[in-house]
Amino acid sequence: MHLRSKNPVTKAPCAVLKPLWDRLDESERSIIGGAFSSKRYRAGQALYLQGDDCRGLYCIDSGLVGLRRSDENGNSALLRLAKSGDMLGYRSVLKNSLHRNSAEVLTEARVYFVGRGKMRWLMERSAAIRDYLFDQTFQDLDRTESCCAELLTCGLKQRLLTVLLELHDAYGGNTDDDQYRFDLPIQKKDLAALLGTSPAALSRVIGTLERDGEVSFRGRRISIPRYAAEQHVMAAQQAALN
Amino acid sequence: MHLRSKNPVTKAPCAVLKPLWDRLDESERSIIGGAFSSKRYRAGQALYLQGDDCRGLYCIDSGLVGLRRSDENGNSALLRLAKSGDMLGYRSVLKNSLHRNSAEVLTEARVYFVGRGKMRWLMERSAAIRDYLFDQTFQDLDRTESCCAELLTCGLKQRLLTVLLELHDAYGGNTDDDQYRFDLPIQKKDLAALLGTSPAALSRVIGTLERDGEVSFRGRRISIPRYAAEQHVMAAQQAALN
DNA sequence: CGGAGTCTTGAGTATCTTCAATGAGCGTGG
């Protein structure tokens, strides 16, 4: 991008590290700059599998990655989607433990990687990096807790709407007219897994929502009437109370 | 306990801080020793409410505290139980944010408190305290994520068994004979809220489990046949893959 | 004993699962 882009010290290695980058001093930057390698993944590949031991930290630059947990009965669910800017595996790095989830690439993705040795080394040197990871952990906890709360209190319909609006925010569709529009970036079977249900049930729920005019699917193109979206967001915000 | 127990520097102010205490040096101990105040709560009282701003950190010495989240429709659920050794509110302290959940005392409890100013001050001084909180956050995240995964994949029956076994571990009943036994420490309506269901549904589920011989309720006294418990635990452990 | 809160039970309904069949989309190889 920039004129001096060949100098590794002047730019963040990937978008995900931009906020961290700004907090680092020159020497920290030069250390971290060379620690990352990057790789492209196609949909269907896995960054790591549940039960693997931890090789290092993955930073998603582009694409969508699903975190899947499977149980003994073959049941599995997507705990969440990770998108550009998210970091995966930092817990296993810091606790030196096995991965508790699988990370599977859902849409073609570019991912940056730091081996866990380097990662630990960086953690010991830089308070900025420690603080940054601490913040990330808090964010993950908030998100997971909210997800948990929604699972405890809401039905499929509401949860589907929540996920769709999150996808809309993340995948910035236009909100020009009176509809929120965007393209569903993942397959419906993955959307179903994210909601903890079957594709069949999802299909039916979408049917009833369309009948009620709360959402419209045309192929992958999704439209949500502004009134329905805002009503849903209002409720969620009021629940969070801030 | 010890001979010199009157010296505040030599003993941890409460059980919850024991693991932290062992990591601190003399000066850190003397600082933190005077920072805590303690208070007894009766069942039904609240430590704080969802939407309150954060006064400080609560450390549970004894008793059970439920973390409840309510949404706009009056629906509410217990996200989790906190027991002796757990710390509440540290996220709001560190992020300077509002409480996202209410903390209500379910059984008579003793709780230690540190104001958020002191808390921050301590955080800045002591790396041991920071690390300790970081660990706690990780544990919370793991627990919440597992809860979320279970909600996505399991029915009421399994979730009830999981909660009962957790309570058994926490509330140490005897495992002398071929039954896991303990007293249900909370009301059934709270147990229902913890499972995200109604007392009515819970009652029915218990009925079917008793009919199948997987659990037995006599008043508050609960017995779980060893084979049923171990089968359930096995499955869960296999799921965690470590 | 009375009252409040808690727990159980019943009946009807809504939601979700499972299995199976069908259809739609897509890439491969003839």
Added chain:
DNA sequence: CCACGCTCATTGAAGATACTCAAGACTCCG
């Protein structure tokens, strides 16, 4: 280009699961 196989998506039907509302029973405590 089309036939084939594959995965994904939808739909139907039957059954299981869970929810709501409401009535009644139980328990604790004054």
